[in-house]
Amino acid sequence: MSAPPTLLYVEDEADDVFFMREAFVRERVAVDLREVGDGALAMAYLAGEAPFADRARHPLPDVVLLDLNLPRRSGFEVLEWLRARAEFAALPVVVFSSSGRPEDRERAGRLGATEYVLKPSSGLQFNVVVRGLRGAGFV
Amino acid sequence: MIEWVAAQCGLVMQARRLQGELERSNVLLDGEVQDRTARLQESLAELEHFSYTITHDLRAPLRAMQGFAALLGERLGDGLDREGRDYLDRIGTAARRMDRLITDALSYSRIVREELPLAPVDVGALIHGMLASYPAFQPPAAVVEVAPLPVVLANEAGLTQIFSNLLGNAVKFVPAGRVPHVRIHGERTDGSVRVCVEDNGIGIAPEMHERVFQMFQRVSKDYDGTGIGLALVRKIAERMGGGVELESAPGEGCRFWVTLRAPEAAEG
Numbered sequence: 001m002s003a004p005p006t007l008l009y010v011e012d013e014a015d016d017v018f019f020m021r022e023a024f025v026r027e028r029v030a031v032d033l034r035e036v037g038d039g040a041l042a043m044a045y046l047a048g049e050a051p052f053a054d055r056a057r058h059p060l061p062d063v064v065l066l067d068l069n070l071p072r073r074s075g076f077e078v079l080e081w082l083r084a085r086a087e088f089a090a091l092p093v094v095v096f097s098s099s100g101r102p103e104d105r106e107r108a109g110r111l112g113a114t115e116y117v118l119k120p121s122s123g124l125q126f127n128v129v130v131r132g133l134r135g136a137g138f139v
Numbered sequence: 140m141i142e143w144v145a146a147q148c149g150l151v152m153q154a155r156r157l158q159g160e161l162e163r164s165n166v167l168l169d170g171e172v173q174d175r176t177a178r179l180q181e182s183l184a185e186l187e188h189f190s191y192t193i194t195h196d197l198r199a200p201l202r203a204m205q206g207f208a209a210l211l212g213e214r215l216g217d218g219l220d221r222e223g224r225d226y227l228d229r230i231g232t233a234a235r236r237m238d239r240l241i242t243d244a245l246s247y248s249r250i251v252r253e254e255l256p257l258a259p260v261d262v263g264a265l266i267h268g269m270l271a272s273y274p275a276f277q278p279p280a281a282v283v284e285v286a287p288l289p290v291v292l293a294n295e296a297g298l299t300q301i302f303s304n305l306l307g308n309a310v311k312f313v314p315a316g317r318v319p320h321v322r323i324h325g326e327r328t329d330g331s332v333r334v335c336v337e338d339n340g341i342g343i344a345p346e347m348h349e350r351v352f353q354m355f356q357r358v359s360k361d362y363d364g365t366g367i368g369l370a371l372v373r374k375i376a377e378r379m380g381g382g383v384e385l386e387s388a389p390g391e392g393c394r395f396w397v398t399l400r401a402p403e404a405a406e407g
Contacts, residue, residue, distance in 0.1 A: 123209075124205070
């Protein structure tokens with residue numbers, strides 16, 4: 001059996017992280033879920049900077065799940081930064097936001113988001129997201 | 140002669156002075172208008188950012204409330220007595236309601252600001268599309284008849300909001316046990332189109348007819364709602380150059396007449 005894919009979840013709402021973990025368990029999708037709480041930490045993780053310098057302990061993700069409204073650096077900034085780097089050109093980035101604004105969706109698309117998924121209104125409906133990720137072959 | 144020349148010179152100088160003053164005050168006024176416009180745009184942008192942030196931040200705890208209430212219900216299962224189950228349901232319902240309030244208020248504030256470019260829209264096709272996508276508008280939940288409708292000059296997203304709200308109300312506000320029966324028909328008058336959404340619901344007393352179009356005004360506490368839908372309907376209709384009127388009496392259903400522009404009216 002191969003190792004489960006690594007997913008980096010960039011999210012400042014601890015409850016959302018809780019429900020995402022719960023959803024993976026419920027859907028029986030094995031995943032190595034890594035969480036960071038703001039945009040700057042996401043950049044540090046991906047760049048392999050402290051406190052994430054040890055790649056053996058902090059493996060590069062196979063897919064990034066990215067909230068938009070984040071402390072320090074926004075999801076848009078993370079996306080732009082990441083797509084400007086050749087090594088992350090092909091990394092799937094799924095934006096996961098409670099914003100249904102068309103301009104946010106467009107901006108995310110322009111900046112290179114692979115998918116844009118609207119946050120369900122209940123934490124217990126995050127299963128839908130996990131099914132979507134699995135359906136698209138990201139996990 | 141000299142006196143006359145002197146008087147003319149005096150007049151010319153006075154005119155020049157006045158013109159100079161006028162120019163200076165024009166420049167001042169220009170600057171002031173620019174300043175105020177810039178300040179207005181700034182506060183508008185701030186307001187937009189504020190409402191967006193509020194929406195995002197308010198909805199996160201609601202997502203958690205709904206999630207944990209549902210999770211608790213699942214985990215405790217049969218270990219929960221009827222009262223406990225009822226409490227959990229109420230938490231979930233309250234959170235959902237708050238969520239609806241926030242999203243509806245946000246749609247309203249967006250529609251007030253947003254551009255609504257108009258184009259010819261086949262309103263019949265639009266309504267049939269909505270009916271096909273929601274089981275609540277189909278038998279056995281409801282019977283909706285749509286007569287052939289004229290093409291209108293409107294904004295498609297705006298029209299979708301209008302008719303999803305009117306249809307949603309038409310199938311919602313019926314006495315318990317009655318199958319909603321909705322008729323949609325339209326007519327051309329000179330330069331405009333009127334579309335009517337007619338239901339067999341509880342109806343609205345005449346003294347409420349104006350109030351139902353105001354923000355947060357609800358007809359009955361026995362039906363779930365945020366009191367924003369009809370305010371939104373009216374605002375969108377007005378922004379597209381039309382309006383909305385209501386004919387109704389208690390127990391006799393409602394007829395909502397939406398007036399929209401006819402396509403030819405644009406060219407004329």
